[in-house]
Amino acid sequence: MIWSDFHRTKWNEATNFAWKNFTTPTVRRMFSFLTVLGKAALPRDKLKELTGLLQEMKTTYSVAKICRYDARLRRLPSGDYDYDAEFEADDDNQIGCIPTLPLEPHLTQMMANSRDPDELRYLWRAWREAAGKPIRQKYLRFVELSNEAARLNGFSDAGEYWRSDYEIDGFREEVEELWQKLSPLYQQLHAYVRAKLVEKYGEEVVPRRGPIPAHLLGNMWAQTWTNVLDMTIPYPGRTSVDVTNALRIQGYSPLAMFRLAEEFFTSLGLEPMPQTFWQRSMIQKPTDREVVCHASAWDFCNGRDYRIKQCTEVTMEHLVTTHHEMGHIQYDLLYRNQPFIFRDGANPGFHEAVGDVLALSASTPRHLQSVGLLGNVDDSYETDINFLFAMALDKIAFLPFGYLMDQWRWEVFSGDTTSSNLNNRWWELRLGVQGVSPPVPRTEEDFDPGAKFHVPANVPYVRYFVSFVVQFQFHAELCKAAGHEGPLHRCDIYRSVKAGRLLRNVLSLGKSRPWTEALSVLTSGRTNKLDVEPILEYFGPLRTWLESQNRGELIGWRENEAIVLQVT
Numbered sequence: 099m100i101w102s103d104f105h106r107t108k109w110n111e112a113t114n115f116a117w118k119n120f121t122t123p124t125v126r127r128m129f130s131f132l133t134v135l136g137k138a139a140l141p142r143d144k145l146k147e148l149t150g151l152l153q154e155m156k157t158t159y160s161v162a163k164i165c166r167y168d169a170r171l172r173r174l175p176s177g178d179y180d181y182d183a184e185f186e187a188d189d190d191n192q193i194g195c196i197p198t199l200p201l202e203p204h205l206t207q208m209m210a211n212s213r214d215p216d217e218l219r220y221l222w223r224a225w226r227e228a229a230g231k232p233i234r235q236k237y238l239r240f241v242e243l244s245n246e247a248a249r250l251n252g253f254s255d256a257g258e259y260w261r262s263d264y265e266i267d268g269f270r271e272e273v274e275e276l277w278q279k280l281s282p283l284y285q286q287l288h289a290y291v292r293a294k295l296v297e298k299y300g301e302e303v304v305p306r307r308g309p310i311p312a313h314l315l316g317n318m319w320a321q322t323w324t325n326v327l328d329m330t331i332p333y334p335g336r337t338s339v340d341v342t343n344a345l346r347i348q349g350y351s352p353l354a355m356f357r358l359a360e361e362f363f364t365s366l367g368l369e370p371m372p373q374t375f376w377q378r379s380m381i382q383k384p385t386d387r388e389v390v391c392h393a394s395a396w397d398f399c400n401g402r403d404y405r406i407k408q409c410t411e412v413t414m415e416h417l418v419t420t421h422h423e424m425g426h427i428q429y430d431l432l433y434r435n436q437p438f439i440f441r442d443g444a445n446p447g448f449h450e451a452v453g454d455v456l457a458l459s460a461s462t463p464r465h466l467q468s469v470g471l472l473g474n475v476d477d478s479y480e481t482d483i484n485f486l487f488a489m490a491l492d493k494i495a496f497l498p499f500g501y502l503m504d505q506w507r508w509e510v511f512s513g514d515t516t517s518s519n520l521n522n523r524w525w526e527l528r529l530g531v532q533g534v535s536p537p538v539p540r541t542e543e544d545f546d547p548g549a550k551f552h553v554p555a556n557v558p559y560v561r562y563f564v565s566f567v568v569q570f571q572f573h574a575e576l577c578k579a580a581g582h583e584g585p586l587h588r589c590d591i592y593r594s595v596k597a598g599r600l601l602r603n604v605l606s607l608g609k610s611r612p613w614t615e616a617l618s619v620l621t622s623g624r625t626n627k628l629d630v631e632p633i634l635e636y637f638g639p640l641r642t643w644l645e646s647q648n649r650g651e652l653i654g655w656r657e658n659e660a661i662v663l664q665v666t
């Protein structure tokens with residue numbers, strides 16, 4: 099009896115009840131979840147095809163490798179590189195190669211550290227050739243089956259099924275409205291970073307009034323820009339919060355990073371990681387076998403077994419990620435006594451926010467100094483701006499990407515985007531929303547969204563956009579509970595048992611109540627909606643600074659300066 103038969107039997111039983119008329123809200127809520135069967139509603143052969151496609155796409159992504167960059171790449175008469183030479187691995191041009199470089203940690207580090215636009219452009223393109231392009235057809239079939247499953251569950255398409263996790267009508271419009279309020283701040287950051295990249299690479303590489311070429315932002319998808327801090331930091335030479343060197347000099351191991359993160363949680367009176375966590379987690383990339391290195395946190399649903407799988411490197415970015423993953427485990431632990439069906443985040447964005455909320459405190463110069471990772475910290479204006487700028491390269495830069503990933507997928511699921519404009523629509527959004535452009539022309543032979551983990555892995559993404567907004571609402575309320583006074587961006591809730599108690603009260607609810615009620619608990623009834631005020635308050639001083647620095651710059655971008663999108 100395979101799993102879906104068991105599910106189907108239970109589903110039939112559950113749907114037989116006139117549960118909508120039940121008077122007990124909690125029982126009605128349980129049945130509303132139990133009666134959504136998901137993909138198991140498909141006929142057996144289609145379910146098999148769907149899970150097979152998913153596994154094939156995930157495998158393609160996780161084993162994809164590219165060749166080392168070869169500066170001998172032939173140049174075309176135009177002076178451009180003959181990239182096709184790289185992909186004709188025949189021996190007479192000696193450029194052919196054996197693909198040996200995987201995404202983690204090799205390409206991630208090369209995209210972060212290389213300052214050679216030609217090498218970056220090669221890495222950017224080669225990764226999409228190896229990871230995205232090969233799954234284009236599979237993804238289209240996967241979408242068809244996903245929509246069929248969604249319709250069997252009473253939804254119009256898979257996008258509506260995904261959005262139902264947020265339990266409010268008009269969630270799509272709510273997200274759009276939040277982005278409209280945040281976009282001006284993003285455009286200020288975009289204009290400043292672009293000007294700095296023009297200084298570094300020149301106007302023939304970076305158009306002064308156009309979109310930023312996506313390969314120059316220190317990240318394979320240009321989703322966070324922390325790796326270009328060295329070229330863009332407002333006050334060089336003043337305190338910088340990138341403590342990667344200190345971590346290494348002090349001999350931090352991945353385990354020590356995990357212990358440091360755990361200690362922040364327990365300082366708030368929250369749960370320590372269970373014994374099995376330390377015995378069974380994989381916190382370093384193994385040397386003896388291939389693993390999926392994309393970090394993840396696992397709840398084995400028995401109240402005892404919780405694990406993180408992460409290929410931890412000793413860097414500041416990974417210290418933040420460690421807090422992020424441990425935030426998932428903390429949430430899993432806090433709702434472990436809920437009925438099984440309620441052991442989930444109040445909404446997926448809440449689950450993504452927990453670890454990041456603590457990292458907002460743990461990343462402050464004051465906190466880093468208190469744990470010995472930062473030397474003398476002055477309270478100068480310049481240090482404040484440097485800190486806020488570094489945080490903005492992570493949090494503000496990410497917002498348009500967090501927003502457009504599922505805008506694109508919702509449109510694919512609803513049929514607004516089809517195979518005729520699949521890649522083109524992606525670049526319309528990347529250009530229009532994020533102001534980034536492809537470093538080489540793209541066509542409908544390519545499938546660039548497929549080169550981002552969450553698309554082949556079919557993991558929804560708007561949760562991260564929601565998290566980046568709501569984590570500042572959490573931060574503001576916890577800082578209030580901790581008795582913090584002064585600017586929000588200087589708050590560190592470390593060791594505040596009051597803040598910990600408030601967080602525990604909100605997270606222990608799991609999914610037993612709608613997330614709007616959880617927000618009411620968080621804010622003592624002040625609001626039950628997503629609100630951009632806290633994030634705008636946090637970055638207020640930086641916004642003023644950026645607006646003064648950007649005087650004379652074009653804010654925004656002229657799309658005709660992007661590489662002309664080629665449609666085959």
Ligand SMILES: CC(=O)N[C@@H](CC(=O)O)C(=O)NC[C@H](CC1(C(=O)N[C@@H](Cc2ccc(O)cc2)C(=O)O)CCCC1)C(=O)O
Pocket residue numbers: 321322392393394395396397419422423426449450496562
């Ligand atoms: C069994 C299971 O799947 N469990 C879930 C958790 C759960 O549902 O309980 C899980 O482990 N998901 C993995 C995923 C990993 C990461 C990720 O994918 N991040 C996004 C977006 C982002 C970017 C910047 C940032 O600061 C925070 C997030 C990206 O990298 O694009 C990679 C490192 C960070 C988080 C995660 O932890 O969310």
Ligand SMILES: [Zn+2]
Pocket residue numbers: 422423426449450
């Ligand atoms: Zn997460």
